[in-house]
Amino acid sequence: MSQPRNDIRNIAIIAHVDHGKTTLVDGMLQQTNVFRNNQQHAERVLDSNDLERERGITILAKNTGVVYNGVTINIVDTPGHADFGGEVERVVNMVDGVLLLVDAVEGPMPQTRFVLRQALKRGLKVIVVVNKIDRPAARPEYAVNAAFDLFIDLEATEDQADFPVIYTKALEGQAGYEPDDLADDLTPLFETIIGYLPGPMVDENGPTQLLVTTLEYSNYVGKIAIGRLTSGSIKEGQTIAHINAEGDLKEGKVTKTYLFRNLQRVSQPEVFAGNIVAVAGIADVGIGDTLADPDDPRPLPPITVEEPTVRMTFSINDSPFAGKEGQYLTSRQIRDRLMRELESNVALRVEATDKASTFVVSGRGELHLAVFIETMRREGYEFSVSRPEVIFKETDEGLMEPMEHLFLEVHTDYYGSVSEMLGRRRGQVTSIRYGDDGTVYAEYIVPTRGMLGFRQPFLTATRGTGISHTLFHGFEPVKGAITTQELGSLVALESGMVTAYALTNLAQRGTFFVKPGDEVYAGQVVGENIREEELVVNVCRLKQLTNHRAAPTSITEGLTPSRVMSLDDAIEYLNEDDLLEVTPTSLRIRKRTLKHDLRAKESKKVKVAA
DSSP: OEETTTEEEEEEEEEOSSHHHHHHHHHHHHHOOOOOOOOOSSSTTTOOOOHHHHHHOOOEEEEEEETTTTEEEEEEEEOOOOHHHHHHHHHHSSSSSEEEEEEETTTOHHHHHHHHHHHHHTEEEEEEEEEEETSTTHHHHHHHHHHHHHHHTOOOOHHHOOOEEEEEEEEGTEESSTTTTTOOOSSHHHHHHHHHSSSEEEEETTTOEEEEEEEEETTTTTEEEEEEEESSSSTEEEEEEEEOOOOOOOEEEOOOOEEEEEEEEEESSSSEESSSEEEETTTTTOTOOEBTTTTTTOOOOOOOOOOOOOEEEEOOOTTTTTTTTTTTTTTHHHHHHHHHHHHTTTTEEEEESSSSEEEEESSHHHHHHHHHHHHHHHHTTTTEEOOEOOOEEEHHHHEEEEEEEEEEEEEEEHHHHHHHHHHHHTTEEEEEEEOTSSSSEEEEEEEEETTTHHHHHHHTTTTTOOEEEEEEEEEEEEOOOOOOOOOOEESSSSSOOOHHHHHHTGGGGESSSOOOOOOOOBBEEEEEEEESSSSSOOOOOOOOOSSSOOHHHHHTSSSSSEOOOOOOOOHHHHTTTTOOOOOOOOOOEEESOOOOOHHHHHHHHHHOOO
């Protein structure tokens, strides 16, 4: 018989990007004496990944556990970005309640919807935490009312919509039941978690059942499976049944069992139902598998996540600079790394092609794939990727394409140009309202194809002041042709070193991505043309030797600085016939066909066919 365990609470914290979720976890850790009084610790301690710290977002769901008044609170920190929805869909299986964190100024934001919808679907209870109430423009009453409207919009039950509200200053570690009456610590928050959210329903004497939701790896004990133990117990050294997603059963031996305490895995001789636990010793365990009792194996329903919507090709780097900067270059090394990623990244798909050196990698969106590319790059891999393209779906109703729900905040002065841009990308406006401060809040349904490469022109059109967020909307019939590339490329004529003399003479042709002294090769994209067509230019041209010498500094000073592109910018820039060469130290955009005469013949064939 299942019974609640009142000494445990398993909770997830969900919020929009930058609403203070990870900072709140810092405060909870601090006030449950995880850190010594004199111990130095990083801010946003759960954002342990370098990429998370640099981008200021949570990418990987992580869990920790604290003890408050004898009750263990297992906390799962979830990503706020929809591209990492695969992480969210996994971890909601482990929890019984949710803290929904909203900013006191902004209220619930678009990225909150996706995660909250997943939690409400599973019938989880929610506590609304209104954070940053000390901001000058804070409007806590509006934030609570907007949260209630969101619950109704997402079809929450009457019980779920009757949520308690806690007001916090996460940075100062204060919480209270009223916005103007905060305690000196987070006691009201802890008390509400224990009093309102239910403990896990468990069958302590039943057969062992654990659904694997996360994987980690240790150099000492190998692969570690993490999930919530729903019934029974697991001991070190016991034999266990491993049932994979297809239903195949194998027996394995548990070598180590852990609980999460503070910021560490703590080894335990035995773990019991209700806890989020880690188990080592099952070598080929995967996400969605069940660990069960060998004498009474009962598989749990495997985890299902939404299908990917965007794909790119990953291939070996075959440019003239191949092998100069990377450590792992071969197709076998790249394939092994892709297969290893599949073990933990459930929203990713990898397919082989008829070329042994090329793989099709599918994900939730540009950001999802860009983060994976950056991770591989930092590990020493060198490879090339193609322009992202959407995944169409063939149905009884015909060919369908993925659509995005786009939320915009732009000043009224710039809304006209943004609206025109979205019109060209087949966007349809669904709602629009005007704020008192001249801000336009608009919602569009746009084909995913139209959102590829949208960010850079959007920021340019709004002078960097616009805010946009997207959520996956669903599949609809194909909307027709979309042209997103408005300007052509400047392509290097020959290999060599870029000279200031050449760039000075070509300055009127467009914007350059290279600077004097850079090495380039024939077929490399070195800039953006001011016209629509591609233009081949010689950026390595030297000045003819004469008796007259200009001071080198005067030439360089007159040059417009080159445009430095991040990985996200470079992926957005790619055209259909471009590749992005990714190495640990460089990002180079190049033509798929490097020889100019062959490229000209190919484009001629395309025009004739059209």
